[in-house]
Amino acid sequence: GENVEQHPSTLSVQEGDSAVIKCTYSDSASNYFPWYKQELGKGPQLIIDIRSNVGEKKDQRIAVTLNKTAKHFSLHITETQPEDSAVYFCAASERNNNDMRFGAGTRLTVKP
Amino acid sequence: ETGVTQSPTHLIKTRGQQVTLRCSSQSGHNTVSWYQQALGQGPQFIFQYYREEENGRGNFPPRFSGLQFPNYSSELNVNALELDDSALYLCASTELAGGTGELFFGEGSRLTVL
Numbered sequence: 001g002e003n004v005e006q007h008p009s010t011l012s013v014q015e016g017d018s019a020v021i022k023c024t025y026s027d028s029a030s031n032y033f034p035w036y037k038q039e040l041g042k043g044p045q046l047i048i049d050i051r052s053n054v055g056e057k058k059d060q061r062i063a064v065t066l067n068k069t070a071k072h073f074s075l076h077i078t079e080t081q082p083e084d085s086a087v088y089f090c091a092a093s094e095r096n097n098n099d100m101r102f103g104a105g106t107r108l109t110v111k112p
Numbered sequence: 113e114t115g116v117t118q119s120p121t122h123l124i125k126t127r128g129q130q131v132t133l134r135c136s137s138q139s140g141h142n143t144v145s146w147y148q149q150a151l152g153q154g155p156q157f158i159f160q161y162y163r164e165e166e167n168g169r170g171n172f173p174p175r176f177s178g179l180q181f182p183n184y185s186s187e188l189n190v191n192a193l194e195l196d197d198s199a200l201y202l203c204a205s206t207e208l209a210g211g212t213g214e215l216f217f218g219e220g221s222r223l224t225v226l
Contacts, residue, residue, distance in 0.1 A: 006154075032213055043116075043202055043217035044155065089154050099168050100145070100215065102154030 002027040004092050006103025014111050019077045021106045023090035026071065030092040033066060033073045038087045038105075047088075048075070080110045116218035118203050124224045125193050133188040133221045135203030143167070143208040144186040145215065146178060149200040161186055162208050190223075198225045 003026040013019050025033075031052035036044035050057045050064045050073065057064050061080075066073040077084055087107050093100035117136045125131050137144050143162045147155035157170035161180035175191040184205070190197055200222050204215040 004154075034214070036217075041219070043204075043219045045217065046214050049214065091154075099157050099160075099170060101157065102147075104154050105152075 002030055002092055002099070002101040004090060004101045004103045006090050006106060008106060009104065010107045010109075012109045012111065013080050015080060015082060017080055019075075019080055019084070019108055019110075021075045021088055021090070021108075022072060023074070023092075023103050024070075024072045025092040025101075027092070028068075028071070029094055032093050033064070034091050034100075035064060035075050036089045036091065036102075038089065040086075044089060077108075080108075082110050082112050084108060085110045116203055116205050116216050118201075118218035118221050120221055121219065122222045122224075124226060126226050127193055127195060129193050129225075130189065130191045131193060131223060133190075133201050133203075133223075135186045135188070135205075135218060137184045137186070137203075137205035138216050141205035141207050141216070142184050143206050144180055144184065145204045145206070146186070146188045147202040147204065148172075149202055149220070151199070155202055158188070167208075193225045195225050198223060 006023045034049035037047045038044045048062050050066050061078045063076045087105045089105050090103040091100050119134045145160040146158040149155045158172050159169040160167045164180045177189045180186045200220040202220045204217045
């Protein structure tokens with residue numbers, strides 16, 4: 001089955017700096033790669049996703065890149081703000097999502 | 113549009129007891145997945161229900177069972193509770209076959225087993 005590894009487990013940046021979180025996956029059949037943000041006491045919320053037919057996707061300050069050959073994908077947050085502080089999870093699955101595998105999470109802290 | 117709602121939000125059980133957790137899917141969604149999230153870990157897939165049938169299962173023992181109802185709401189049942197079952201249980205809904213594939217999560221039910 002799919003195995004998703006995520007690094008780093010914790011990340012601390014100054015407000016305005018960039019943050020990068022990296023994930024690798026093992027199953028070449030995976031073709032959907034979402035990123036979720038989880039704030040304390042809440043469920044995960046999708047912030048951006050990418051499919052295997054695309055190498056990069058951007059939404060304002062957030063971007064995701066995918067390298068299918070190397071089986072890794074990354075989340076990039078630019079101009080970080082204190083409200084970006086949360087736990088971020090990467091995930092991978094096939095199209096029907098009946099077994100989405102999550103990474104262990106990255107706790108991002110943005111210092112004002 | 114109503115989001116995913118879960119109940120109860122918190123509950124405490126003792127080892128050996130049984131628990132039922134409930135989930136109402138987001139309006140228009142026909143598929144519900146359940147995840148277990150231990151403290152400091154990512155969510156782990158338990159199973160998915162589509163059209164009232166189990167549509168995939170993760171590495172969880174048979175004492176974890178579920179149901180989906182005609183209105184697409186769902187229940188997660190756990191029998192013979194163990195201390196390691198203490199976790200946040202997340203429900204997520206989606207529109208299978210035609211949707212974007214995005215999972216919409218509820219806020220979770222936090223289960224403590226003593």
